Amino acid sequence: MRADARRNYDRIVEVAREVFREQGYDASLDEVAKRAGVGPGTLYRHFPKRENLLDAIMQSWVDRVTETADKALAHEGTDRDLLLNWFEQYVGLISQHKGAPAKLTSAMGDPDSPIRTKCQVLAEANDRVLERLRQDGVLREDVEPIQVCRLVGGVATIADSSELDAAAVRPMLEVVADGLLR
Amino acid sequence: MRADARRNYDRIVEVAREVFREQGYDASLDEVAKRAGVGPGTLYRHFPKRENLLDAIMQSWVDRVTETADKALAHEGTDRDLLLNWFEQYVGLISQHKGAPAKLTSAMGDPDSPIRTKCQVLAEANDRVLERLRQDGVLREDVEPIQVCRLVGGVATIADSSELDAAAVRPMLEVVADGLLR
């Protein structure tokens, strides 16, 4: 990649991160281009679809996901606390900007999604937490890990669109956690 | 209301129901107007916001909600079955077209939403089912009815955006139901 292309690429990603955080997933891409000081053509050449841009933004996010799961697994306390804590972290991770919970959760099951690999990392982090509980023998056997992602993703999606705070989300996560443990 | 206005109003609602079912909540309103044989001005005079049109469409839906809850309450079987059956009906009711689960669930908590009264009917139906279980003493006490709507609405939203079928939704509803019962 040529130096000027690299420069523009980085600048667009940087600006997009900012704009998406401010205005949510639906922010105008021409606006992103303008703020980055490039033409729309340049933006669309680098990122043909909105999701390609989202994908690039999420590079640093991926690292945080793994790290967060590590921390959750190191958590001292009951299994229920462990799970609940992970769920809260999970919701936080996928709720970085408006519209994100729905996008990430549906991308998880879509083989054609450009951000699928990123979501896979999240799914794997979730697997690790569930596997730990399964080994402790406290997890019900008949639920697949992806269903758990969907349940928690569903809660996050509703919280996002209804603008609920963490305090309102907690009881819902408790219900899901209690439904999963035996 | 003048006769011609009435005629157009009814026609727009009829056509919109069709178009929304075909193309989801995001269908073009000018397209609705065109198919109804009226100008966009006419459509927007009758329905200034997209949700006003949705509201009108939902008139008949409201009756079905109450009826469905009645049937669910008449259901013979265990409390768990009753709840699970209601949840499945609930998901069906709010998943009439693409995008609807999210809209309906977030409208439920939004005092300014034009379709709030319609959602209220759904919330009340849900209340009746939960009240029945509460009287049987099988429901955990610390969860508010609206949280239950959000949980089930969250599942429906994800199912909608991931295009899951009823078979994939069921286990998630089981988790929620088991988390709610004690």
Place this chain on the structure above:
DNA sequence: GAACAATACGGAGACTGTCTCCGTTTAGCA
């Protein structure tokens, strides 16, 4: 049944966002 408000219609067009095409510019190599 003619005249006249009041009411409603509908389409042109302003505005916003998406995305492409292609003439122009630039980087980097020989």
Place this chain on the structure above:
DNA sequence: TGCTAAACGGAGACAGTCTCCGTATTGTTC
């Protein structure tokens, strides 16, 4: 320094939302 492949960027096509306002229709009054 000159050349060419790579990249730029903006004009503009296209689609959707929504409004304004001149025109047409309704139904009432005499």
